[in-house]
Amino acid sequence: MQLLILDYEVVELCKNIILITLDYKVVEVIQNMLIPESDFKLISKKMGREPNTVEQGCFLNLWSEHCSYRSSGLLLKTLPTTGEDVIIGPGDDAAIVKLTDTLYLAIGMESHNHPSYVDPYNGAATGIGGIVRDIVSMGARPIALMDALYFGSPDIKKNQYLLEHVVRGIAGYGNCIGVPVVGGEVVFHNDYSGNPLVNVVCVGLLPKKHLVTARAQCAGNSIVLIGASTGRDGLGGASFASRDLSSESESERSSVQIGDPYTEKLLIEATLEAVHNGVVESCRDLGAAGLAGATSEMAAKGNLGMTINLDQMLLREESMTPFEIMISESQERMVLEVKPENVGKVLLIADKYDLNASVIAKLTTTPNYTVHYNGEIIADMPIHLLSGGAPCTEQASAAPQPETSDIPPPEIETGNLKEVIQSVLSSPNIASKQWIYSQYDHEVQIQTIIKPGADTGLIRITPEVAIALSSGCNPLHTFHDPYTGTYGAVVENAMNLATIGAEPLCIVDCLNFGNPETKENYHQFKQAIIGLGDASKKIHTPVVGGNVSFYNDSKEHNTTILPTPSLGMIGKLTNMEIEHLPHSTIQHKGETIILIGETKPELGGSEYYHILNTNAGSVPTVPENIEHILKSVRELVQTGNVSTAHDISNGGLAVALSELITPTHGAEITLTTGKLTDAELLFSETYGRMIITTPEQTLDQLQNIPHTIIGTTTSKQELHITTNTEEITLQYKEIHQAAETLTKIMKE
Amino acid sequence: MKFAIIQFGGSNCDYDVHYVLNNVVGVQADLIWYKEKLTNYDGVIIPGGFSYGDYLRAGAIAARTPIMQEVKQMAAQGKLVLGICNGFQVLTESKLLEGALMLNRYPKFVCTQTQLRIENNNTPFTSKFKEGELIKIPIAHIQGNYYADESTLTRLEYNLQAALRYVDQKGKTTDTANPNGSKENIAGILNQNKNVLGLMPHPERASEQILGSSDGIKIFKSMVEHVQAQAE
Numbered sequence: 001m002q003l004l005i006l007d008y009e010v011v012e013l014c015k016n017i018i019l020i021t022l023d024y025k026v027v028e029v030i031q032n033m034l035i036p037e038s039d040f041k042l043i044s045k046k047m048g049r050e051p052n053t054v055e056q057g058c059f060l061n062l063w064s065e066h067c068s069y070r071s072s073g074l075l076l077k078t079l080p081t082t083g084e085d086v087i088i089g090p091g092d093d094a095a096i097v098k099l100t101d102t103l104y105l106a107i108g109m110e111s112h113n114h115p116s117y118v119d120p121y122n123g124a125a126t127g128i129g130g131i132v133r134d135i136v137s138m139g140a141r142p143i144a145l146m147d148a149l150y151f152g153s154p155d156i157k158k159n160q161y162l163l164e165h166v167v168r169g170i171a172g173y174g175n176c177i178g179v180p181v182v183g184g185e186v187v188f189h190n191d192y193s194g195n196p197l198v199n200v201v202c203v204g205l206l207p208k209k210h211l212v213t214a215r216a217q218c219a220g221n222s223i224v225l226i227g228a229s230t231g232r233d234g235l236g237g238a239s240f241a242s243r244d245l246s247s248e249s250e251s252e253r254s255s256v257q258i259g260d261p262y263t264e265k266l267l268i269e270a271t272l273e274a275v276h277n278g279v280v281e282s283c284r285d286l287g288a289a290g291l292a293g294a295t296s297e298m299a300a301k302g303n304l305g306m307t308i309n310l311d312q313m314l315l316r317e318e319s320m321t322p323f324e325i326m327i328s329e330s331q332e333r334m335v336l337e338v339k340p341e342n343v344g345k346v347l348l349i350a351d352k353y354d355l356n357a358s359v360i361a362k363l364t365t366t367p368n369y370t371v372h373y374n375g376e377i378i379a380d381m382p383i384h385l386l387s388g389g390a391p392c393t394e395q396a397s398a399a400p401q402p403e404t405s406d407i408p409p410p411e412i413e414t415g416n417l418k419e420v421i422q423s424v425l426s427s428p429n430i431a432s433k434q435w436i437y438s439q440y441d442h443e444v445q446i447q448t449i450i451k452p453g454a455d456t457g458l459i460r461i462t463p464e465v466a467i468a469l470s471s472g473c474n475p476l477h478t479f480h481d482p483y484t485g486t487y488g489a490v491v492e493n494a495m496n497l498a499t500i501g502a503e504p505l506c507i508v509d510c511l512n513f514g515n516p517e518t519k520e521n522y523h524q525f526k527q528a529i530i531g532l533g534d535a536s537k538k539i540h541t542p543v544v545g546g547n548v549s550f551y552n553d554s555k556e557h558n559t560t561i562l563p564t565p566s567l568g569m570i571g572k573l574t575n576m577e578i579e580h581l582p583h584s585t586i587q588h589k590g591e592t593i594i595l596i597g598e599t600k601p602e603l604g605g606s607e608y609y610h611i612l613n614t615n616a617g618s619v620p621t622v623p624e625n626i627e628h629i630l631k632s633v634r635e636l637v638q639t640g641n642v643s644t645a646h647d648i649s650n651g652g653l654a655v656a657l658s659e660l661i662t663p664t665h666g667a668e669i670t671l672t673t674g675k676l677t678d679a680e681l682l683f684s685e686t687y688g689r690m691i692i693t694t695p696e697q698t699l700d701q702l703q704n705i706p707h708t709i710i711g712t713t714t715s716k717q718e719l720h721i722t723t724n725t726e727e728i729t730l731q732y733k734e735i736h737q738a739a740e741t742l743t744k745i746m747k748e
Numbered sequence: 749m750k751f752a753i754i755q756f757g758g759s760n761c762d763y764d765v766h767y768v769l770n771n772v773v774g775v776q777a778d779l780i781w782y783k784e785k786l787t788n789y790d791g792v793i794i795p796g797g798f799s800y801g802d803y804l805r806a807g808a809i810a811a812r813t814p815i816m817q818e819v820k821q822m823a824a825q826g827k828l829v830l831g832i833c834n835g836f837q838v839l840t841e842s843k844l845l846e847g848a849l850m851l852n853r854y855p856k857f858v859c860t861q862t863q864l865r866i867e868n869n870n871t872p873f874t875s876k877f878k879e880g881e882l883i884k885i886p887i888a889h890i891q892g893n894y895y896a897d898e899s900t901l902t903r904l905e906y907n908l909q910a911a912l913r914y915v916d917q918k919g920k921t922t923d924t925a926n927p928n929g930s931k932e933n934i935a936g937i938l939n940q941n942k943n944v945l946g947l948m949p950h951p952e953r954a955s956e957q958i959l960g961s962s963d964g965i966k967i968f969k970s971m972v973e974h975v976q977a978q979a980e
Contacts, residue, residue, distance in 0.1 A: 168856075171856075171857045172857075175798070175857055175888070175890075176758065176760070176797075176798040176801060176802070177760065178760025178761070178797060260801070261798070261801060262757065262758050262798065262800060262801025262803065263801075265757070265758050265760065265798070265801075266757050266758075352781070352783070353757065354757060437859075438856075438858055438859055438860055439856050439857045439858070439859070440857075440859060441857070441859045441888040442859055443859060443886050443888055443950065443953045443959075444760055444761060444764070444796075444888065444953075445763075445764060446764045446767065446768070446952060446953055446955075446956075446959060448959070449958055449959065451960075460958065578958050747854070
């Protein structure tokens with residue numbers, strides 16, 4: 001790509017035409033980077049003059065929806081974010097939660113949706129890179145990742161391509177930097193075909209004494225930029241993330257960052273070494289809005305100003321304009337605040353790891369963000385206007401016209417039940433995700449006790465303490481009812497943790513929605529936030545951080561994604577005895593199988609109705625006494641009397657039972673349907689339910705919560721179910737074969 | 749007695765091996781950054797990871813660093829050299845071991861438990877096992893497909909240099925038990941003197957029962973026993 005720059009003073013005259021280029025695509029990108037007129041007026045008023053082009057570029061990116069939460073900030077403030085273990089809630093690079101008296105967890109969740117559609121490998125890879133640096137910049141070593149992915153049906157070739165390369169990107173980056181992927185989820189629905197979602201949770205661990213934040217500490221300190229050199233990749237990524245995807249988006253590859261996991265690994269080690277040596281006063285990774293974003297937010301948080309010198313920047317491309325240098329989202333870069341006397345030590349550490357490092361700025365007492373280039377001041381902005389000055393608004397919202405239907409599909413014909421169960425089991429949403437998680441190194445760091453494929457991941461921290469991790473949401477439910485669906489997502493993750501007796505510590509979120517200026521989308525968003533807040537209060541688990549991703553619409557497919565409030569939940573397990581943790585499959589014959597919770601006729605948004613392609617039915621609800629159910633289950637599991645525990649979620653009871661069967665053990669189940677039809681009984685996705693097996697006949701902990709004995713475990717490799725109307729047998733081989741759907745599709 | 753664990757840029761199992769040797773096996777092992785010197789070590793371990801990001805070819809750049817000259821000297825002195833995963837790739841690229849590790853037959857990264865058979869227990873790395881013993885150690889790699897030409901394979905076989913093979917539950921070297929397409933299901937090979945071992949499976953990930961297997965620890969314990977015996 002050939003680029004010519006004009007002198008920026010000349011550029012001033014030709015407003016908004018800052019680049020003359022031989023590549024028309026770049027012109028297109030720049031034209032898309034126009035600052036909204038209302039913002040321009042507001043900025044001009046506050047600054048007492050019109051911002052020049054470089055300044056406009058900074059405002060455009062820092063005031064983007066992606067960086068400034070302009071449509072979401074007010075609603076996000078309603079979420080409960082505090083708790084006795086919360087050291088740092090939302091607002092820094094990552095949240096900090098106390099795990100033990102001496103250890104903290106750093107937790108973050110990010111989306112990298114638009115880049116992953118345009119360039120699935122690099123989009124997903126740099127999504128990992130970004131969230132990992134967020135964790136590292138708190139002084140924490142990243143110890144676990146989870147990825148929640150939402151794609152169009154894998155029957156369509158393009159979706160297969162996107163999935164294959166997104167997974168390759170996550171694997172390529174995460175494996176190289178040595179952070180295990182211990183969990184996640186994958187949901188397929190055609191509304192994601194034109195705008196797949198790539199959401200990543202990262203958890204880090206740090207000794208309390210090594211905590212650093214993004215809050216600049218002291219005027220006079222130096223700002224050292226360490227890591228990769230700066231190029232043109234990822235130009236304007238933040239503003240790119242704040243627009244709809246169109247069919248032309250694929251020409252926006254220059255908005256996608258390119259990942260280099262090798263440099264990231266060196267950067268992780270170098271940053272942590274500097275933190276451990278006590279020479280880092282504050283730290284921030286360069287993510288959205290690049291250098292302009294990281295440095296201005298850092299200074300603003302510390303109520304300081306900054307003088308930055310772009311001549312000190314190490315560039316990997318020639319003739320970059322100051323504007324490009326400011327907003328480049330080149331990856332694997334970090335800024336450290338360092339006392340002048342410690343700069344030499346930091347440069348030595350960088351040298352050890354063969355990384356670039358240079359002092360690029362100084363913190364000042366004047367609350368201005370001043371940029372020097374070629375001996376001149378090219379930008380000078382009030383720091384609190386640039387960072388945190390973007391006005392937040394609540395958008396208009398209106399409930400969408402119900403797209404749900406009142407006409408339920410016909411009941412399952414007698415004799416067809418087995419076939420129906422098999423078709424649900426072989427839906428890509430239910431089928432095994434082994435093809436995906438076997439590509440992730442989930443063993444590195446030798447702490448992964450429960451590997452991917454179970455309800456929850458489990459990571460050993462000390463001999464006494466482990467953390468449990470779960471992620472996801474059910475977008476089919478949130479589509480029917482964003483409030484109830486999001487409430488349910490909180491409960492579902494907590495139930496996953498409860499299967500091993502883990503107590504939730506905190507929630508992080510990634511709220512993926514369509515264009516917020518569309519009333520219906522904003523309604524979904526608002527209802528989801530209220531549902532998230534209510535549920536987190538109900539189970540006493542704060543929402544400590546996260547991210548909002550709007551504009552997940554596709555002009556090409558004329559679709560908006562399903563409302564997708566994807567969650568990550570981290571729980572704590574203490575004094576565990578590993579041999580007493582329940583398994584996720586049946587281990588012994590002759591045990592009692594108990595269904596905990598009450599099944600309601602709630603097939604709306606179920607996987608069963610999804611494969612029937614109907615929008616009928618009422619959406620699954622959460623029982624009123626959910627916190628009581630969660631507490632009872634955890635206490636029960638902690639007694640060590642539960643051999644197997646498996647949460648019931650998408651696919652309902654039929655799927656949960658099938659997943660218990662192994663090549664050596666099976667189950668004999670008798671279900672009395674009562675008022676429920678076979679379909680409701682077996683496929684309803686009512687929240688707050690779990691199956692357990694136990695050698696005991698009665699369990700005290702279950703006395704006050706609804707539960708039903710539904711059968712016994714056997715040494716036959718089959719699932720035998722008797723309902724009022726049918727009696728069926730599913731062999732382990734049949735179940736296994738159905739679960740192979742996704743692997744088969746992807747390997748073809 | 750002390751072992752060195754070499755850290756290249758991009759090594760990512762360095763701390764894991766360090767933890768297992770110091771805290772589980774109970775032997776001193778030091779992390780040595782590749783720009784430093786290897787002095788007074790009884791053995792050296794090149795851990796897994798992605799040295800130099802696997803750029804060019806896995807292990808190719810690390811094999812050309814000065815510290816590998818020191819490793820070669822140690823190997824020539826009969827000291828123990830163990831390469832795990834990326835470490836194995838570094839050893840073949842350094843010509844300390846024969847053959848090459850190519851892209852997996854199904855060309856994706858694969859992280860999974862594998863069953864292995866001990867082919868030769870008369871080595872400093874495998875003396876704690878029985879011959880033919882079946883053990884479980886996980887793999888995690890994208891370039892673990894062991895290749896050597898037929899004459900080399902015949903020689904390796906003749907000299908009992910194939911240390912471990914991927915096998916099924918019954919201990920047979922079947923094609924389905926082969927996770928990456930390796931020639932003759934080879935998971936690890938020795939040099940002719942049997943003091944250099946490279947293997948794709950990660951023994952440090954199978955050194956504590958809580959992680960699913962503790963079979964791997966016997967490799968490290970065999971090494972310790974060997975060094976002890978040498979000292980006596």
